[in-house]
Amino acid sequence: MLAVPSAAMADSASEAEAAKVFDTIREEPQMLRMFLQAMPKGADLHNHLSGTPSAEDYLGWAAAEGYCADPATLGLVPAPCEGADKIGRIAAERPFLYARLIDRLSTRGWQAGVDSDEVTGHTQFFKSFDLFGMVARDNVAPMMMVALRTAAGDNLTYLELMHNPVVMGPYVMGASADPLGEADLAAWLDREIPAIAPHIAAARSELDAEEAETRTGLGCGTEGAEAACDVAIRYLGSALRALPPQQVFRSLLFSFALSDADPRFVGVNIVMPEDWAVAMRDYDLHMAMFRLLEERYPDVHVTMHAGELAFGLVPPAAMKDHMAKAIASGAERIGHGTGIAYEADAPATLARMASEGIAVEVNLTSNAVILGVEGDEHPIDLYRSFGVPVTLSTDDQGILRTDLTGEYERAVTEHGFDYAAMKQVSRNGLEYAFLPGTSLWRDGNVGTPIDACSATFVSRMCKTALANSEKARLQLALEQEFEEFERSSARFAGAAYEAGSE
Structure with a gap:
């Protein structure tokens, strides 16, 4: 158990030793990987469930369900399928075709510079979802198992997973595609709310079954329980910004109502490409929807994909205010935020984020692949220079062929993060998570x-103050994990370091 205050830990011999090891190995990729993989990580706050399994996972599930591959498009075709080859047979007998399927269902080929029929990483990334969508819909619990196992492998404490229940789809798509103006929102909402309850009940029952299947698959509660069972998990419902307005509003209402009703859903997001024509056209309308629903559901947390844009991807004028508008419309965190430097009053937005503790969910691999924003062009260092809280997350790690350790590696190799910065990022994940309860840290000053x-x-006064706080419980667990990790950090350094330390 910890028996020292955090402020003292910052100068402890074990933390200093870990920082020394880190400085010694940071230029050694394999040693750095081992160190960072074992390093405790507080949270992944920006993780889409359907983008977490690998192409190989989806192909395995597809093979078990009798899917085939269309020889012309390499798309997945459900059984019975004529004129196409069974996925299982392709995996066993046609390894080069199977490799092409993996490239088709992920960004692997694009990142390697092969299979370049797709023009951009942006296109290849978003097309992947269409190709495995049917398989994902029928394998939610297996997807959850993949997400939790991957998180456990990264030594992650908490996973905040973007996940829309399957029953949400028919409800959303059942809305009219007719126009909907901002002046019509309140009346539309008053008509819609009375009918939402049975849909929310169905969604909660669906999650009950999925979580039960997930726990069974992982052996949770048994002697053979996997480490994945120890990863805390909560969910975010998400609006779908590229749909017609009434369908967007239904997806947003569903997400707010579900989060309000079920404590497993801790907040709301908005997804789909921000640069698509409908999303750009209706951006202000979507912000108005958020503001109205925040009035109706004041206890629901909000994070938004905002500023997921790059210079040249959209006209410069389109990059002037998306983040500022998202924050003005209630965003407590910002996902991506790559376009911040192009906002009309970026210093004011950055200052507000810093003063109000509005964290940015940074996804380095995603931004590099989808937007071409990486290295010195990425604003992560800009955020830090303004005092904006930074977290690191994976976005869609299966499609992007990354993991959270890989994101930490990029922060070190591309942005010069030292050990103290990595530890701060890890702690930030839990501090800015939408977990209930009092924080371990005072007034958002993470580390104090x-x-x-x-x-x-471990005093009675401390235990009493934090007794009913899930957030603080996980923060304390993270601190204990850091204490253990730092005490044994020299094991990652190799013989040369050991000799020099004697």
């Missing part, structure tokens, strides 16, 4: 404990 815990984390 609340008064009740300033002397020790």
Whole structure:
């Protein structure tokens, strides 16, 4: 158990030793990978469930369900399928075709510079979802198992997963495609809310079954329980911004109502490409929808994909205010935020994010592949220079062929993060998670404990103050994991370091 305050830990011998090891190995890719993989990580706050499994996972599930591959498009075709080859047979007998399927269902080929029939990483990335969509719909629990196992392999404490229940789809798509103006929103909402309850009940029942299947598959609660069972998980419902307005509003209402009704859903997001024509056209309308629903559901947390744009992807004028408008419309966190430097009053937006503790969910691999924004062009260092809280996350790690450790690696190799910065990012994940309860840290000053815990984390006063806080419980667990990790950090350094330390 921890018996020292966090402020003291910052200068502890074990933390200093870990920082020394880190500095020694940061230029050694394999040692750096081992170190960062074992390093405790607080949270992944920007993770789409359907984008987490790998192409190989989807192909395995498709093979088990009798799917075939269309020889012309390499799309997945459900059984019975004539004129196409069974996925299982392709995997066993045609390895080069199977490799092409993997490239088709992910960005692997695009990232390697092969299979370049797709013009951009942006196009290849978003097309992948269409290709495995039917398989994903029927394998939610297996997807959850993949997500939790991957998180456990990254030594992650908490996973905040974007996941829309399957029953949400028919409800959303059943809305009219007719126009809907901002002046019509309140009346439309008053008509819609009375009919939402049975859909929310169905969604909660669906999640009950999926979580039960997931726990069974992982052996949770048994002697053979996998490490994945120890990863805390919550969900975010998501609006679908590229649909007609009434369908977007239904997806947003569904997400707010579900989050309000079920504590497993801790907030709401908005997804689909921000640069698509409908999303650009209706951006202000969507912000008005958020503001209205926040009035009706004041306890629901909000994070938004905003500023997921790059210079040249859209006209420069289109990059002037998306993040500012998202924050003005209630966003407590911003996902991606790559376009911040192109906003009309970026310094004011950055200052507001810093002063109000509006964190940015940074997805380095995603931004590089989808937007071409990486290295010095990425604003992660700009955010840090303004004091904006930064978290690192994976976005769609299966499609992007990455994991959270890989995102930490990029922060080190491309942006010069030192050990203290990596530890801060890890702690930030839990501080800015939408978990219930009092934080371990005082007034958002991550690393400085609340008064009740300033002397020790194991006093009766500290335990009483944090007794009913899930957030603080996970933060304390993370601190304990860091203490253990730092005490044994020298094992990652190799013989040369050991000799020099004697």
